[in-house]
Amino acid sequence: MNPFKAIINLFLPNRCIICGERLSVSSEYICCLPCTVDFPKTKFWAEDNKMTSAFRELTGDDRCFATSLFYYKEDSPFRAITHSLKYEYGLKTGRYYSELLAQEILHDWVFQDLDLIIPVPIHAFRRFTRGYNQSEVIAKTLGSELEVKTDNRVIKRSRYTKTQTKLSGSDKQSNVSGAFKALKKVDAKHILLVDDVYTSGSTLAECYKVLRECTDTDTKISIATLAFVDKL
Numbered sequence: 001m002n003p004f005k006a007i008i009n010l011f012l013p014n015r016c017i018i019c020g021e022r023l024s025v026s027s028e029y030i031c032c033l034p035c036t037v038d039f040p041k042t043k044f045w046a047e048d049n050k051m052t053s054a055f056r057e058l059t060g061d062d063r064c065f066a067t068s069l070f071y072y073k074e075d076s077p078f079r080a081i082t083h084s085l086k087y088e089y090g091l092k093t094g095r096y097y098s099e100l101l102a103q104e105i106l107h108d109w110v111f112q113d114l115d116l117i118i119p120v121p122i123h124a125f126r127r128f129t130r131g132y133n134q135s136e137v138i139a140k141t142l143g144s145e146l147e148v149k150t151d152n153r154v155i156k157r158s159r160y161t162k163t164q165t166k167l168s169g170s171d172k173q174s175n176v177s178g179a180f181k182a183l184k185k186v187d188a189k190h191i192l193l194v195d196d197v198y199t200s201g202s203t204l205a206e207c208y209k210v211l212r213e214c215t216d217t218d219t220k221i222s223i224a225t226l227a228f229v230d231k232l
C-alpha cells in the first residue's frame with residue numbers, strides 16, 4: 001500500500017459518493033458495492049425508449065436518438081452524482097459515470113456513425129464562477145472513450161438564464177428560448193449533443209434548433225445525458 005495514500009486516507013477517508021460509506025484505502029472505485037448493485041440504470045437502447053420518443057416529439061425529427069445512463073429522482077441518493085459534478089467540482093465523479101455512459105453508447109448500433117460530440121454550453125459568466133462546464137466534462141470523456149471528435153465552439157449560450165431546476169415545464173421552455181446561437185457551420189454525419197440531466201428536454205431541444213441552422217439537412221442530431229428524470 002502506498003504510505004502517502006494511507007496517511008491521506010486517515011484524515012480524508014475515501015468515501016462512497018452515493019451513501020458516504022467508507023471505502024478501503026486501496027479502492028479505485030468511487031462508490032461502494034451495495035450502491036453499485038442498486039444503481040438505477042435506465043438500460044435505454046436509443047432506438048426505442050421513452051427519452052427518444054419524447055425528444056422526437058419536441059423536435060419533430062424522427063432521426064433523433066436519445067439515451068441516458070441512470071434515472072434521476074429528487075429523493076434518490078444517486079442525485080449526488082450530477083449534484084457533485086455541477087456544484088462540488090466533482091470532475092472525477094463526472095468522468096467515472098461518463099465512462100459508463102460511453103460503454104452503453106459504444107454497444108448501441110444507432111450510434112456507430114457518430115462523428116462529432118457537442119456539449120450544451122453554459123453562459124461565460126456561469127463558466128467563470130463554476131470553473132468549468134459540466135456538460136463539457138461529460139462530452140470530453142465520451143469523446144476520448146468513443147474516439148469521436150468533441151467541439152465546444154459550435155454553439156454558444158448568448159443569454160444568461162435562470163437555473164432550470166425549479167421552473168415548471170412551460171417556464172423552462174420560455175427561459176431557454178433564444179438563449180443559444182450558432183458560431184460556425186459544421187460538417188458532420190451524426191452529432192451527439194450532450195448534457196448532464198434530461199428533465200423537460202427544453203434546453204436540448206433549443207440547442208437542437210440552433211444546430212439545425214448550422215448543419216446540412218441530412219445531418220442526424222442525437223442526444224445523451226448522464227441522468228434522466230422520469231416523470232411517470
Ligand SMILES: [Zn+2]
Pocket residue numbers: 016017018019020021031032033034035036
Ligand atoms: Zn455507497
